[in-house]
Amino acid sequence: xxxTQAVRPITGPNRYREELRVRDDQVILLYSGNMGMKQxxxxxxxxxxxxxxxxxxxxxxxxxxxxxxxxxxMTRGMRNVVLLPLQPLEQLNELLNAADIHLLPQREDAADxxxxxxxxxxxxxxxxxxxxxxxxxxxxEAVEGHGITVAPGHAGELRQAIEFLAGDPGLRxxxxxxxxxxxxxxxxxxxxLGRFEAEMMMLVQQxxxxxxx
Numbered sequence: 762x763x764x765t766q767a768v769r770p771i772t773g774p775n776r777y778r779e780e781l782r783v784r785d786d787q788v789i790l791l792y793s794g795n796m797g798m799k800q801x802x803x804x805x806x807x808x809x810x811x812x813x814x815x816x817x818x819x820x821x822x823x824x825x826x827x828x829x830x831x832x833x834x835m836t837r838g839m840r841n842v843v844l845l846p847l848q849p850l851e852q853l854n855e856l857l858n859a860a861d862i863h864l865l866p867q868r869e870d871a872a873d874x875x876x877x878x879x880x881x882x883x884x885x886x887x888x889x890x891x892x893x894x895x896x897x898x899x900x901x902e903a904v905e906g907h908g909i910t911v912a913p914g915h916a917g918e919l920r921q922a923i924e925f926l927a928g929d930p931g932l933r934x935x936x937x938x939x940x941x942x943x944x945x946x947x948x949x950x951x952x953x954l955g956r957f958e959a960e961m962m963m964l965v966q967q968x969x970x971x972x973x974x
Contacts, residue, residue, distance in 0.1 A: 763881035765945045768854050770887030770937070776852075777859035781821070781843055788927045789819050790891075791860035793848075794879040796826030801868040801893065801913060803828075806835035806842065808920045813841050818927060823848060823856065857886035861933060862908075862926055865892040867900065869913035876900065885944035889936035891922045907940035 783789055792805055809820040822832055823845040836842040848856050857863070863883040876899050883890045890908035893915070894900035901910045909926060911918035926933060 763878075763885050763944060763948050765885050765948070768857060768882050768885040770941060771854065771858045775859050776855055777821075781819070781859075783819055783859075787817050787819055788861040789821055789859055790862050790864055790923060790927075791821045791823065791857070792864040792866070793821075793823040793856060793860075794877075796822075796824045796829040796832060798827045799868060800828070801866045802832060803835065804866050804893065804914065804916050804919060805864060806832060806839075807916050808923065809836065809842050810839060811916070811920055812923065813839055815841070818923070819843065821845060821859070853882065854886070857882055857888070860886070860888050862923070863888055863890040865890055865894075865900070865904075866919075867893050867913055869895060876903065880904075881944060881948045884940040884948065887937045887941035889926060889933050889940060891919065891926065893919065903943070907936055907943055 778789065781789075792802070796802055805820070805822060812818050812820075818841060820842045822836070822842065825847045829844075833844060836844065860883075863886075865877065865880055865883065867877070880890065880892070880900065880903060884903070884907055890904055892900050892904045892908065892910050893913040894904065894910045895913065896910075904910050909922045911922050926936075
């Protein structure tokens with residue numbers, strides 16, 4: 762679950778956008794999280810390079826991990842990409858709110874092993890997400906109506922989704938509001954504990970009764 766009070770939409774000036782000198786009419790596409798070797802992160806610099814001509818798009822990749830040196834190598838010299846180190850936990854909410862669109866790449870063979878914890882924060886921030894996930898997976902179901910899913914490993918589809926969503930502020934706003942509502946209802950502490958309690962009560966009611974006589 763996610764603390765939907767600690768991670769929540771905020772309005773007004775954003776420290777990260779100001780420090781990165783991102784204009785209000787520019788769209789930030791943010792990946793924030795562990796940069797591991799098996800997450801399919803290589804697709805992000807690949808797509809960013811094909812969109813380097815777009816002055817209205819800025820990619821921000823934030824985190825640490827074994828794959829970060831490769832990310833640094835792939836983005837070297839690119840004007841539309843900023844790399845940030847892992848940020849303090851107390852700044853997480855402002856970081857997530859700097860995004861206009863969150864990016865969640867995954868490899869196809871790992872897409873349904875476990876729900877990525879970073880997705881809960883993305884949705885709770887009230888911003889839409891673009892995820893690489895196969896239909897029917899937990900990630901695809903969580904993102905449905907709250908962003909866009911594309912096939913894992915398909916850079917062309919990811920680019921199309923980015924351009925489509927970046928070009929429609931109204932849709933981003935509607936999806937972001939729906940993402941926030943979903944996070945509060947289904948991923949927040951009260952929602953998670955409420956469902957757990959209901960499932961436990963159901964199991965108790967279905968359990969056979971035993972008599973000692």
